[in-house]
Amino acid sequence: xxxxxxxxxxxxxxxxxxxxxxxxxxxxxxGLIVAKIDTGAKSAALHATDIRQVGSHxxxxxxxxxxxxxxxxxxxxxKRIKSSxxxxxxxxxxxxxxxxxxxxxxxDVTLTDRTDMGVPMLLGRSSxxxxxxxxxxxxxxxxxxxxxxx
Numbered sequence: 159x160x161x162x163x164x165x166x167x168x169x170x171x172x173x174x175x176x177x178x179x180x181x182x183x184x185x186x187x188x189g190l191i192v193a194k195i196d197t198g199a200k201s202a203a204l205h206a207t208d209i210r211q212v213g214s215h216x217x218x219x220x221x222x223x224x225x226x227x228x229x230x231x232x233x234x235x236x237k238r239i240k241s242s243x244x245x246x247x248x249x250x251x252x253x254x255x256x257x258x259x260x261x262x263x264x265x266d267v268t269l270t271d272r273t274d275m276g277v278p279m280l281l282g283r284s285s286x287x288x289x290x291x292x293x294x295x296x297x298x299x300x301x302x303x304x305x306x307x308x
Contacts, residue, residue: 172291173300175258180301181279182257186229188220190301192277193256195292199282201237202256202265205272209250216250218269222278237268256281259300263289 175195182189183204206218207226216233219226231252240246249268256263258281265285272278286292293299 172289173259173261174293175286175290176297176299177292177294178277178297179258180298181281183220183254184257184262185231185255186220186227188222188227188229191222191279193258193279193281194275194277195281195286195290197283197286197292199280200284201239201282202267202285203239203249203270203272203280203282204267205275205278206269207271209269211250216252216269218250220278234266239268239270256285258290261289 177195179193179195180190181193182191204220206220206229209216209218211233212230214233215230217228217230219228221227231254234251234253236248237251238246238248247270249270251266251268253264253266256265256267263285265281272280
């Protein structure tokens with residue numbers, strides 16, 4: 159029996175990613191943070207603190223490895239997000255670039271405090287649809303850390 163392979167819109171086989179991957183955010187100068195790939199979530203979210211709207215832009219901190227990266231992006235709008243527990247909140251919505259493996263994608267991201275979530279970024283299906291196939295039992299398929307030679 160032939161093995162089925164998901165294909166992208168241009169008929170190329172989709173690249174398989176794990177349920178967790180290390181990603182970077184080049185426009186924000188942030189590299190290699192852990193993102194949870196969540197096909198149950200529709201949108202993407204980034205851990206941010208001190209979120210302030212300044213005119214048509216939003217300024218925020220992204221804590222990475224004990225340092226705060228101060229960021230500024232155009233505010234695309236506000237988005238109402240309903241959590242799996244039923245709680246609803248309005249979040250700032252921005253557009254930025256995320257690099258997963260060798261691919262660079264422009265995605266919409268909401269900004270929120272994810273302190274208690276375990277990983278700083280969540281990538282939902284609208285960010286990944288038609289680009290990747292998610293392996294639910296594997297992590298870091300595109301972002302494996304190189305081991306030090308001994």
